[in-house]
Amino acid sequence: MKNVLILEDNQITRNLIVEILSGVAKNLKVYAVGNIYEAYKIAMTQGIELFIVDIVLDTSVLGDVSGIEFVDRIRKITSYKYVPVVILASLEDPKFFVFNHLHCYSYLEKPVDIDTMKKVLKEALEVPVIRYEKEYAYFRRDGILYSILKSDILYIETANRKNRIVCRKEQINVAYKSCKSFLEELDSKQFIQCNRSTIVNKKHIKAVDYVNRYIYLKEPGMVLELGVSIKKRFLQELMDD
Template sequence: MISLNIIICEDKQEYIKEVSRIVKLLFDNSDIKYSINTFNNYEETINYIESLDSYEDCLYILDIDLKQDKNGLLLGREIRDIDDYKGEMIYITAYIHQMSSVFKYKLRILDFLDKGYNMENDLKEALKTYLKIYRHRIENKALLFKVGTDVIMVKPSDIIWIETDKHKKKIIMHTTTEQISINLTLKEIQEKLTEEFIQIHRCIIVNKEHIKKIEYINEDLYVVLTGDIKEIISKRREKEVRACILQ
């Protein structure tokens, strides 16, 4: 399931708590799944961001004055070198006169907020704007599935493989973060998928982007997926799977 990653970097603990409170207040009233990761220095923030696999679901909320050799503007510049402008960025600072520097560093930010003037209201408005942008983007890219009374959204790139549940008339979708059980047949879900997916067995579909290699185990051929998951390839699908590996 799609999950928004909110990354806060601020050197003062009281502001980390306040910004986190405002974020929770807004997002707890939305249907967006999210996590908050907070940091009070440049190095820890960059190390965390470099460890991520994807940046489209990242929202960075940054301070400019980090009381370090490298300030928040340099942090923003390095983030942009890493995420290639895929995430969104908000600055909250007491140094509002530095707004022009944002353009100098070519950061492409969503908003620039003054800590000393109506910060809570301004941050809420910025987050509401972000939610509109985020919803529009995921609704155009995500796959939507009904699970019980809920409708969930899943990015195709997050799906590693899909298999038939042999004991129930369901499929199990394995993503990078969780397993999702859905009341569909493999044929029905295949109609929703893009060309990035390939059926390797009568009860298994895999995401080509997550295929690391193919290998023999005894006399059977398997795909090795992200996370060292191994799934068997049927004899009749072998030629097609080999062809997609060579593309």
């Protein structure tokens, strides 16, 4: 599964790019937004492996090049230093800057030729990207943002509309989220769902009893239940490095 972020203010163009992506590759998670604020939020919480960015995001501002500013900031983040970026624009002036300063994969002038876009996006998706995993996870409680070292998290419970994060030395109650939402935000293969309401850090698993459906953690006395419907998927993800 590859994550793609489209930053384009024109909804028709956004929809066209989404449609083209669906035709050139499978197993894509596509985020399509029209402003840099949403784009930053997604880039900071999801591991993006291809950016498609329009240079002009606000036509009401004369000389707007906020798309370039977005890419410039992204390039300063270690994990995005070499991630492919495809630029869309009807401008010629920034072309040299885009290629030589921001090291973008390609520059497509508007109106974009659809066949050319298909070719460029297909090739960009095939570029191998090294994913740098973030060390910390961030959770909010009572208006306060907590940072927790991912490696310290043993498991997370999402039962009874409450969330409990169990770490080596502490337990933290945070605002409710579903297991799916937690897994998306954690964005790490080390966390897997083991039953309907629990996510476990597989680095802390000592042994698994598949017959009786128990998961034994390395921490003394800690045992989790393995859900019947999740058992097969759990085994596959447990073996996935």
